Amino acid sequence: MSGGFPGRRWLAPDEVSWLQLFLALFCGSLLGWTPTLVTLHTIVLLLLLVFIRVPLLLLVITAAICWILGAFAIDPWIDALGQRLLTAKDLQGLWTQFYNAPVLPWTRFSNSMVTGAVALALACSPLWFILSWKLRSMVQSAAN
Amino acid sequence: MSRYGGLIRWKFAIPLVGFIVAVVVYVMMFLDAHVRDAVTHYATRLNGAEVNVGRLRTSVFGGFVELEKVQLTDPEAPEFNRLEWAKMRFELSGSALLRGKVVIQDASLQDIQIRSKRERPGYVLPPPPPEPEGPGLKEKTMVLLQPVKQELMQNAMAFLKEKNLDNPLKDVNWEELPSTLAVKGLQSELQAKGASWKGMLGSLPDAQTFASMKADLQKLKPPTDPNQIQTAIGQLESIRAQAQVSVMQVEKLAQQLQQEAATIQSRIQNLDELAKQDLAMLGQKLKLPDLDFKGLAEELAGPEIKRYVRMIETYYAQIKPFLESKEQEAPSKPLRRAGRDYSFPLANGLPSFWLQSAQISSKETAEGPLGDMSGKITHVSTQPELIAQPTRMSLQGGFRQSQIQGLEAEVLLDHRNPDRSEDSLQLKIASYPISERVLTQSQDFTLGFHQAKGQLDMRFALIGSEVEIGITNRFTGIAYKVEANSEKVKSILDGALAPLQEVSIEAKARGPWTALAWTIQSNLADQLKQGLRAAVGKELAALQDKIKSEVQIRLEGEKKKLEERLKAELNPTQDQVNGIKGQAEGVMSLIDEQKGKISNIVDAQKAELQKKADEEKRQALEKAEAEKKKQEDKAKQQIKDKIKLPGLGR
Numbered sequence: 001m002s003g004g005f006p007g008r009r010w011l012a013p014d015e016v017s018w019l020q021l022f023l024a025l026f027c028g029s030l031l032g033w034t035p036t037l038v039t040l041h042t043i044v045l046l047l048l049l050v051f052i053r054v055p056l057l058l059l060v061i062t063a064a065i066c067w068i069l070g071a072f073a074i075d076p077w078i079d080a081l082g083q084r085l086l087t088a089k090d091l092q093g094l095w096t097q098f099y100n101a102p103v104l105p106w107t108r109f110s111n112s113m114v115t116g117a118v119a120l121a122l123a124c125s126p127l128w129f130i131l132s133w134k135l136r137s138m139v140q141s142a143a144n
Numbered sequence: 145m146s147r148y149g150g151l152i153r154w155k156f157a158i159p160l161v162g163f164i165v166a167v168v169v170y171v172m173m174f175l176d177a178h179v180r181d182a183v184t185h186y187a188t189r190l191n192g193a194e195v196n197v198g199r200l201r202t203s204v205f206g207g208f209v210e211l212e213k214v215q216l217t218d219p220e221a222p223e224f225n226r227l228e229w230a231k232m233r234f235e236l237s238g239s240a241l242l243r244g245k246v247v248i249q250d251a252s253l254q255d256i257q258i259r260s261k262r263e264r265p266g267y268v269l270p271p272p273p274p275e276p277e278g279p280g281l282k283e284k285t286m287v288l289l290q291p292v293k294q295e296l297m298q299n300a301m302a303f304l305k306e307k308n309l310d311n312p313l314k315d316v317n318w319e320e321l322p323s324t325l326a327v328k329g330l331q332s333e334l335q336a337k338g339a340s341w342k343g344m345l346g347s348l349p350d351a352q353t354f355a356s357m358k359a360d361l362q363k364l365k366p367p368t369d370p371n372q373i374q375t376a377i378g379q380l381e382s383i384r385a386q387a388q389v390s391v392m393q394v395e396k397l398a399q400q401l402q403q404e405a406a407t408i409q410s411r412i413q414n415l416d417e418l419a420k421q422d423l424a425m426l427g428q429k430l431k432l433p434d435l436d437f438k439g440l441a442e443e444l445a446g447p448e449i450k451r452y453v454r455m456i457e458t459y460y461a462q463i464k465p466f467l468e469s470k471e472q473e474a475p476s477k478p479l480r481r482a483g484r485d486y487s488f489p490l491a492n493g494l495p496s497f498w499l500q501s502a503q504i505s506s507k508e509t510a511e512g513p514l515g516d517m518s519g520k521i522t523h524v525s526t527q528p529e530l531i532a533q534p535t536r537m538s539l540q541g542g543f544r545q546s547q548i549q550g551l552e553a554e555v556l557l558d559h560r561n562p563d564r565s566e567d568s569l570q571l572k573i574a575s576y577p578i579s580e581r582v583l584t585q586s587q588d589f590t591l592g593f594h595q596a597k598g599q600l601d602m603r604f605a606l607i608g609s610e611v612e613i614g615i616t617n618r619f620t621g622i623a624y625k626v627e628a629n630s631e632k633v634k635s636i637l638d639g640a641l642a643p644l645q646e647v648s649i650e651a652k653a654r655g656p657w658t659a660l661a662w663t664i665q666s667n668l669a670d671q672l673k674q675g676l677r678a679a680v681g682k683e684l685a686a687l688q689d690k691i692k693s694e695v696q697i698r699l700e701g702e703k704k705k706l707e708e709r710l711k712a713e714l715n716p717t718q719d720q721v722n723g724i725k726g727q728a729e730g731v732m733s734l735i736d737e738q739k740g741k742i743s744n745i746v747d748a749q750k751a752e753l754q755k756k757a758d759e760e761k762r763q764a765l766e767k768a769e770a771e772k773k774k775q776e777d778k779a780k781q782q783i784k785d786k787i788k789l790p791g792l793g794r
Binding site for chain 1: 148149150151152154156159160239242243244245479480481482483484485486487488489490493675
């Protein structure tokens with residue numbers, strides 16, 4: 001049975017779990033807001049997405065929307081957020097440990113856009129949680 | 145299990161294994177070739193001409209990179225390599241790589257050649273387009289020794305070559321000369337002054353005004369009645385006030401005329417001073433050689449010194465920023481922001497790049513092209529403040545086949561304290577060959593060396609922003625290259641250079657990066673000065689006298705004309721002013737005369753009145769005296785009457 005909105009099944013197939021929807025939204029936003037894919041965590045994320053079953057269309061659309069949003073509107077804010085975090089006095093010890101630890105520098109966390117994008121995606125997690133929960137409810141009600 | 149499926153895609157394990165295998169195969173078979181292409185690409189951009197890497201080998205588990213037969217094309221002679229080495233090996237620290245840092249624990253550079261012949265000419269990159277003006281551009285393109293105009297020798301040679309100097313001023317545009325411009329200025333000023341003076345004359349009282357004043361004065365008869373005197377004096381004072389104003393106006397104008405005329409006269413006299421400027425300008429226009437030949441050493445030795453200074457400029461533009469790398473904007477992506485890269489180093493942590501030690505070794509063979517070199521480079525880093533030791537480089541040896549011997553280089557780059565860096569370089573070359581080196585050149589002549597042996601001693605020190613440079617270059621065994629399209633020029637140059645068996649060039653510079661003060665000396669320049677002075681001096685003096693005399697004649701003529709013009713404008717005006725002044729003074733003297741007359745009348749009347757008053761006073765006194773006597777007599781009689789004793793008379 002189909003319900004909700006046109007093309008709903010492409011975005012959120014029947015019996016998809018809220019976690020899968022949440023991961024699609026979270027990973028999509030992270031990939032879209034990060035300006036480069038040449039960082040360790042994005043490469044690992046892309047590899048993980050090979051293993052993890054998430055609605056790919058939802059992920060791609062989320063990533064595309066976030067990329068466009070970043071390019072034409074919120075990049076300055078992402079950059080400012082990253083700079084604020086990287087220059088925060090209380091976090092200097094943490095960044096210094098990260099910077100001198102093995103592997104972590106390959107995430108390019110010391111770049112303000114990368115850190116800003118990750119922080120923004122994490123900050124939006126509650127929103128993705130609510131959105132995925134609602135979407136799952138919509139899918140369930142449509143299925144019933 | 146739901147129809148959509150669980151969270152993990154187990155069936156993708158096989159493709160993933162396939163992917164990992166593909167990655168391993170790529171690393172084993174293609175990575176080296178791709179890294180070599182990348183190294184070649186970036187090295188070519190840095191070198192400005194083709195760079196070839198014969199073979200590149202990487203070992204992930206061995207932690208090394210090896211490059212073989214590396215050739216750097218010389219951009220100025222693409223058929224040669226500027227540098228070539230047979231083998232280069234970098235031992236990388238694996239733990240540092242895991243931390244995103246490149247730490248080369250040990251490197252070696254073996255079997256070095258310079259100026260080796262290439263199999264085919266290397267391609268040279270076109271010069272990069274000029275960068276748009278912006279902050280930092282000036283520092284990036286710092287030029288420590290500006291090119292010197294090659295004109296002293298050229299002018300001298302052109303002068304010597306010129307045969308017909310009989311009429312050197314035939315093509316001179318006299319209108320451009322400072323004195324001509326000043327004369328024109330004075331002419332127009334005189335014209336303006338003439339008009340101004342005429343205008344001022346119009347504002348002065350005319351003859352009719354003075355005639356009317358005279359008539360008024362003559363009408364004024366000396367009063368006979370004392371009551372009219374005051375009225376007459378009032379009228380006289382009124383006329384006097386009018387006349388006084390006119391006199392002041394006239395005197396002011398007369399004074400102004402005198403001052404302005406004196407100023408113009410003085411400027412006419414000062415035209416002689418401009419004759420010197422005229423001569424200097426004509427000297428430049430006619431390209432007359434300057435017998436002082438000041439700056440000839442810079443002109444001759446500048447390009448030679450520039451060869452070595454370029455090394456320092458390159459250091460400043462490319463190596464110093466590398467040693468002082470700070471947080472900077474990351475390379476931008478299309479449409480997206482690049483962000484800013486921060487660093488969070490530990491006090492004794494690893495820098496982003498650190499070459500701990502590199503050995504340079506090369507042993508020449510009997511007939512081979514290799515250099516006999518040994519050297520060591522230590523502690524090259526992008527963050528020197530994290531490393532206990534400064535960067536040091538030492539190199540000794542020579543290239544027998546290229547006839548370069550006794551090469552010694554010591555470099556110290558200490559940027560551990562970012563506020564006070566200390567860099568120094570000492571480079572010595574005991575002997576190096578020179579062939580077909582041009583020192584100075586124009587269409588009339590070429591001066592240089594066909595062959596010579598050079599000896600170089602160069603010192604450079606930079607402490608903070610203060611620079612000290614010392615370059616000594618000696619040339620021996622010289623075969624001079626003197627070419628000229630005039631026999632006279634050639635014989636003069638040959639004669640001047642013949643006794644000079646050894647040429648030395650000494651350059652010193654000291655000061656801040658942005659304003660280095662250079663001193664360049666050369667015995668070649670001194671010798672050429674003597675030769676050229678002897679050859680050029682007499683003819684030049686005669687020509688200069690000729691020009692000076694012509695300029696003086698022209699200037700005297702112009703001065704005479706100006707003085708006549710000044711007289712023509714000034715004299716009529718002065719005559720008129722003097723006339724008006726005479727009339728005003730006439731009125732003033734008439735006033736004084738009238739005033740005298742009235743004064744006499746007043747004095748006469750005053751005397752008469754005084755006389756009358758005195759008479760009246762005398763009469764009054766007499767009357768008072770008589771009255772007083774009468775009163776006394778009366779009083780005496782009364783006293784007599786009272787003191788008559790009774791019975792005495794009976």
